Amino acid sequence: MEYLASDKIAIVDLGSGDITEEELDEDLVLEKIGGVGITQSLYDRFEGEDPIVLGSGLLTGSLVPGSALSVMTAKSPLTGKVSHVPVVLDAGIEFKYSGFDYMVIKGTAQKPVYLWVHDGIVDINDADEVWGKDVWAATDYIREFMGDDLIQVLGIGKAGESGSPLATTCINYWQGGDRLGFGTLFGQKMLKLIGLRGMGLLEIAEPEDFVEDCLALVSTIKSGPLKGKKGIAQMAVTLGGEDIEDWISPLIHRHMACFNTPIPTNSFVFLDEDPALLEESKVNEPGMLLTDIHPLITLKKMGLSAKDACQVLKECAKYGIDAAAVAELSEKAGTTALEDMVKSFPELKGPVDSAGTSIFSPWAMVGNQDRDTWERRQAVSYILGIHPLFALMTSELTEAKLLDLASLGTELELTQETLDEVVAEVSGKS
Amino acid sequence: MDIYERFKTLNSRLIRGENIPFSEGIKGLSHPSGTNRDKPLAYPAIAIYAGQGASHSWLWFVDLFDRMGLYDLCFLTxxxxxxxxxxGIDVLAMSGGDTFAIAEGLGKSGAREIERFIRSGGLYMGSCAGAYLPLNSSKPFLNLFNYVPAKITNLTRSLPTALRLKEKFCTSYGCSFIFHPVRETVExxxxxxxxxxKPKTLLAPLYGGPPMILSDPAAVLARYTGFTDHTLFLVDRKLAEETVLGTAAVIRKKMGAGHFHLYGPHFEHPRFPTANHLMAAAMYWDLRRGNPPCPRTDALQGDAFLSKKSAKHFIRAVKREISNAxxxxxxxxxxxxxxxxGNKVYDPGKIRVFLEAIWSRLGVLEKAPRLCIQPGQDGATMRHTASLTSLVRATKRDSDQGRNTPDLARxxxxxxxxxxxxxxxxxxRTQAYHFGGIHEA
Structure with a gap:
């Protein structure tokens, strides 16, 4: 596979320590396009070995607006279904640039390990120094040890290590889109984290036309209905969700976008620092990044202050437990004190509604959207590598346009018919 | 076909022993006249100096020769x-760096070796510091290399005001200073x-190389004639013009049976194809001999190959460490x-120049049918590249903590x-072995 790809699939056996590589066959791309189309087929191939499959979409890391997404496919311990969770912020593209398009992680390590994926190399390293550390400390350790603050870390905290069914995979210091307990799977495999860094480049088949079309699309989106929208609260309202803007806005310091996503869907709040501060804070941990609206809505309903709610989310991120599940179970138990919620982390168990019933993480399900439309949009995003929240908000990003760009970028003839077939297949409707 | 491909094609014929005269092999030079026009071209054995005092710019020579299919290379400290x-060497390429440190490192015996080499027909290609080295000087160590009676115009007792880049602006030279009026692209x-x-105008980058004056006008191959939009002025423009323009930028000087080619600007810089072309053409012109067999490919024996498994392990180990670094x-x-x-200022960007020189060539070795190697060379390379990772990490860690790192950097x-x-x-070694298909035939 020559364009928009690193052309490599890594098969990592944590049990034996063997790592093998395969080329990404162009015929596979023509048949399954990419993203969950291919992670699903790799999952099926290695199903007997409990794999977690990490993969990028066909357009991930390109100039297509919103091309921030990689995905993980595995059997969710919460729903029992083979499911998919998004890998966003900058981790999705870092995976693609690290020299692999897909990585199958199978087997169980005999002792804690972490994967260091860099420039087409996968190393299985001893995790003695990081096992037992919370998510924030583990991220700090890896970045300091490897010597680069741009390393993206997909990892678990104590929740995953201790087998909590609500453990989530975090991205660097923050909760990502994993509502399906993939953190538990990491823990079961004795896999503390995956460090990602790549300095590779992607080749584009028709670079001039591709770039021109992408820039035109960005311009159209930025002047459309999303013009001026920013931050997690406004995203929720845009999608028909509850308005929490007045409640949260006094804490917001800045908004942050995932890679190449024209609208920032995340907001950074200051908890131990003045949110109006414009210079760099001297406080060690001044606040946190909000990436998920659902736990905030629940905690607000429970009567928590915005600051306490964010504090809960911060502790969840450090512990590596899904904040939406924590909020839901705390509401059911009537636990409203911050300290009590944090103390309850080790004991919390499902089932939880926050895991949803779809094969796609409900992280991007905001408001009362039509279920079939939502499923379809998620599938397309997860196949092509488009940020799933952004895709829901952006009608300009049509399937036809995305396929055009994919064909332009790869020189492959990718048709609507193929996309329909792959969507049907991953949705179990083929 | 670009000039590099043209040279590569030419060299693939030369390595097979084809007899090609200069006028047929070297195209695009407006038919230079002279006795060497009909001399048969040779596939040269080239040594690149990378020892004490050499900066990263020796890697530009590596790029140039690599792109042209000149694989019979060795590296000398x-x-x-x-x-x-x-x-057994035909060409010594002496890159930029710290001239004083190069002279000190080579000392009397190094100077004697170089002189013997040139007098016996060898070609010395010096660029920037490599051009300063053989110019007449009275300073200790430099005076061991008094081979070319040229003067430099950027020597002064009263230092002008530096407009920018003070750290790269000058070097003390006894009671005087060598100052660098401009940097970057000049005409x-x-x-x-x-x-x-025939006379032609071209561009080349100047990073401290000498503006020279020579009494023999026939020895001057090119002069500085102008500045460009990309020229960076370190002194007042008028002074820069007075110091640089009209002086010799390239000198060709005979000594015994061999020659000096001295380049003030970096003609070997990878982004200047016209300068690259001229430099390569001049090299062939003054090569000492006709088409001998390539010594390196002849020297390779069966025990100099890595097994497929060892080659894979070797490449992966090097790749891992270079990626980390x-x-x-x-x-x-x-x-x-x-x-x-020494007398040179290094910034962190220079680290990656070395690393990329390795990284960008790993793919070629991955695809090579056989990896040619001397016994023990694979282990030594793996050990040294692993130590690179540790050193860069230690430098970064200390630097993050605000500590000075001069010793680590050295x-x-x-x-x-x-x-x-x-x-x-x-x-x-591997490229030379496989080049021209002589061992695949």
Whole structure:
């Protein structure tokens, strides 16, 4: 596979320590396009070995607006279904640039390990120094040890290590889109984290036309209905969700976008620092990044202050437990004190509604959207590598346009018919 | 076909022993006249100096020769040059760096080796510091290399005001100073003498190389004629014009049976194809001999190959460490640090120049049918590249904590140079072996 790809699939056996590589066959791309189309087929191939499959979409890391997404496919311990969770912020593209398009992680390590994926190399390293550390400390350790603050870390905290069914995979210091307990799977495999860094480049088949079309699309989106929208609260309202803007806005310091996503869907709040501060804070941990609206809505309903709610989310991120599940179970138990919620982390168990019933993480399900439309949009995003929240908000990003760009970028003839077939297949409707 | 492909095609014929005269093999030079027009071209054995005092710019020579299919390369340090390193060599490429440190490192015996080499027909190609080295000087160590009676116009007793880049602006020279009036791209004009062909204007980058004056006008191949939009003025423009324009930028000087080619600007810089072309053409013009067999490919024996499994392990190990090191080096580039080593100022960006020289060639070795290597060379390369990762990480860690890192940086750059030499030796052995299909036939 020559364009928009690193052309490599890594098969990592944590049990034996063997790592093998395969080329990404162009015929596979023509048949399954990419993203969950291919992670699903790799999952099926290695199903007997409990794999977690990490993969990028066909357009991930390109100039297509919103091309921030990689995905993980595995059997969710919460729903029992083979499911998919998004890998966003900058981790999705870092995976693609690290020299692999897909990585199958199978087997169980005999002792804690972490994967260091860099420039087409996968190393299985001893995790003695990081096992037992919370998510924030583990991220700090890896970045300091490897010597680069741009390393993206997909990892678990104590929740995953201790087998909590609500453990989530975090991205660097923050909760990502994993509502399906993939953190538990990491823990079961004795896999503390995956460090990602790549300095590779992607080749584009028709670079001039591709770039021109992408820039035109960005311009159209930025002047459309999303013009001026920013931050997690406004995203929720845009999608028909509850308005929490007045409640949260006094804490917001800045908004942050995932890679190449024209609208920032995340907001950074200051908890131990003045949110109006414009210079760099001297406080060690001044606040946190909000990436998920659902736990905030629940905690607000429970009567928590915005600051306490964010504090809960911060502790969840450090512990590596899904904040939406924590909020839901705390509401059911009537636990409203911050300290009590944090103390309850080790004991919390499902089932939880926050895991949803779809094969796609409900992280991007905001408001009362039509279920079939939502499923379809998620599938397309997860196949092509488009940020799933952004895709829901952006009608300009049509399937036809995305396929055009994919064909332009790869020189492959990718048709609507193929996309329909792959969507049907991953949705179990083929 | 670009000039590099043209040279590569030519060299693939030369390595097979084809008899090709200069006028047929070297195109695009407006038919230079002279006695060497009909001389048969040779596939040269080239040594690149990468020892004490050499900066990263020796890697530009590596790029140039690599792109042109000149694979019979070896790398010399001050020590190996003095230990008969020039035996069997046709061309010595002396890159930029710290002239004083180069002279000191080579010392009397190094100077004697170089003189013997040239007098017996060898070609010395000096660029920037490599051009300063053989110019007449009264200073200790430099005076061991008094081979070319040229003067430089950027020597002064009263230093002018530096407008920018004070750390790269000048070097003390006894009671005087050598100052650098401009940096980056300058305009040159060739004088119409062989081997450069009819007069033509071209661009080349100047990073401290000499503006020279020579009494023999026929020895001047090109002069500085102007500045460009990309020229960076370190002194007042008028002074820069007075100091640089009209002086010799390239000199060709005979000594015994051999020659000096001295380039003030970096003609070997990879982004200047016209300058690259002229430099290569001049090299062929003054090569000492006709088409001998390539010594390196003849020297290869069966025991100099790595098994497929060992080759895979070797490439993967080197790849791992170079990847680790370049990731840290990229992080280090975000920091406002610089190191002074000898008379030269190094910034973190230079680390990656070495690392990329290795990284960009790993793919070629991955695809090579056989990896040519001397016994023990693979282990040494793996050890040294692993130490690179540790050194860059230690430098970054100390730098993050606000500590000065001059000693670490000195060790790091020495190790970068050493590791690059080790790796590139394997790379060029392998390329030379497979080039032209002579061993596949």
């Amino acid at each position: 001050d020590t190996t040059l003095k230990e008969n390193g020039l035996r 040159l004009k060739t004088n119409g003498f062989a081997p450069f062909g 370049r990731i840290v080096a990229a992080g280090l580039e975000m920091q406002p640090v610089q190191w002074t080593i 060790t790091l750059f020495s190790e970068l140079s050493h590791s690059s030499m080790l790796f590139l030796d394997i790379y060029f």
